[in-house]
Amino acid sequence: MPVRWEAYFFRTTAGAEIDLILARSGRKPIAVEIKFSAAPEVSKGFRNACLDLQCSREYVVHPGSEAYPLSKTTTALPLLQVERIVNNLAD
Secondary structure: OOOOOEEEEEEOOOOOEEEEEEEOOOOOOEEEEEOOOOOOOOOHHHHHHHHHHOOOEEEEEEOOOOOEEOOOOEEEEEHHHOHHHHHOOOO
């Protein structure tokens, strides 16, 4: 990961969670959810947490072979393409 970016797990007391938050001071965080299913879906808790944190981008990493949009703000991304997340972190 580029310098100054940090990685966190996020969970609220209500149970909304995000597997990985990529954060840097002065920037909106990036949410990464990890799913075992080749046809992943995100939970309401993930969506709520992303809204609460005002995430700039959201990714769902899955074991499939195709990248595709899950919504206007969320991209399903194959595990083999996970470097795209890090490559998009502007310094």
